[in-house]
Amino acid sequence: MRQQDKIPFRKIISMVSLLNVVSDHVICPVNSNNESDFYEYEYLDETYDLCIPGCSVCDYLDRFILVLPTDADQRRILWEYLYENHVTxxxxxxxxxxxxxxxxxxxDILQNKIHSSELNVLDFGCGTGLSAKxxxxxxxxxxxxxKNMREAASQKGMKVMEEKEFWTLPKEYFHGILASYAFHMAIRVQEIEKLVFILKKEGILVANYYKEMDCERINNMLTFFHMSIVERIEDRRFGQIYVYRK
Ligand SMILES: C[S@@+](CC[C@H](N)C(=O)[O-])C[C@H]1O[C@@H](n2cnc3c(N)ncnc32)[C@H](O)[C@@H]1O
Structure with a gap:
C-alpha cells in the first residue's frame, strides 16, 4: 500500500517566507504562486499542532496544515487566502x-443577559448564515x-451587510454581538473598535476561541476599549467561550 493510501490527506498552506519550517515534511509541492507569496503542498503524515519561533503550525478543519506567521497582519493575509481559495x-x-x-x-447567552424587549444582534463572521436556522x-x-459567505448567508434569508454597511453602522446599534469560530482569524484592532462602537451601553459580546488562538490578543484589545469580561465558559465542545459587557 502506498503511503498516500493509508494516511489522511492534508494540504499545507504556508507563506513562502516560512517554507523552511515545513520543508522536512513536504511530500510534493502542488502549487506555488510567488505573486501572492504562498506555497501549497500535499502533506501526508500525522496531524499535529506545533509552536515554532516565527510561526505556529495548526491542523485546521481536518484538511489543512496552516503555517501561521506570528505577525497578525501576515496571519490575516493567510486566513483570507485560505478562505478565498480553499474553503469554497x-x-x-x-x-x-x-x-x-x-x-x-x-x-441563548445573549437572550439571558440582555434585558430589553427588543433584540438586535450582529453575527460577526456569519459564514454561510447558520444562525438563520x-x-x-x-x-x-x-x-x-x-463575499461568497455573504452570498450564501443571504440565500438562507439572513439580513446580510456588505462591507460598506458594516463600516458605516451608527454608534450603539446592536444589543448583542456573537462571533462563532471567527475571532481566531487575525481580527484587526479597527474591527474590534468598530464592534465596541456599534454595541449599546451594557450590550453583550459573546465569542469562542478555536484552539484558544488569539484569545489573549483580542482580550487585550477589548479591555483597552473598556469592555469587561463577565464570564468565561470552558466548553469541551466549543473551546473557551467569553462573554463581555460594554
Ligand atoms: C470558521 S468560519 C465560521 C462561520 C460561522 N460563524 C460558523 O460558526 O459556522 C469563520 C468566518 O469568519 C469570517 N471572518 C473572519 N475574520 C473576519 C473579519 N475580520 N471580518 C468579518 N468576517 C470575518 C470568515 O470569512 C469566515 O466566514
Missing part, C-alpha cells in the same frame, strides 16, 4: 450541527468579510 464549500468541510449548537448557545426571538444581522 464550507458547509461540507465542517459539522454544521456542531456549529449551529455553538451559535445557539451564544444566542437558530431559535431566537430577536433579529439577527450577518456580516462576513468573505
Amino acid at each position: 464549500d464550507y458547509e461540507h468541510m465542517i459539522d454544521t450541527d456542531h456549529n449551529l449548537q455553538c451559535i445557539q448557545q451564544m444566542l 437558530a431559535v431566537f426571538p430577536g433579529r439577527i444581522y450577518g456580516y462576513d468579510m468573505n
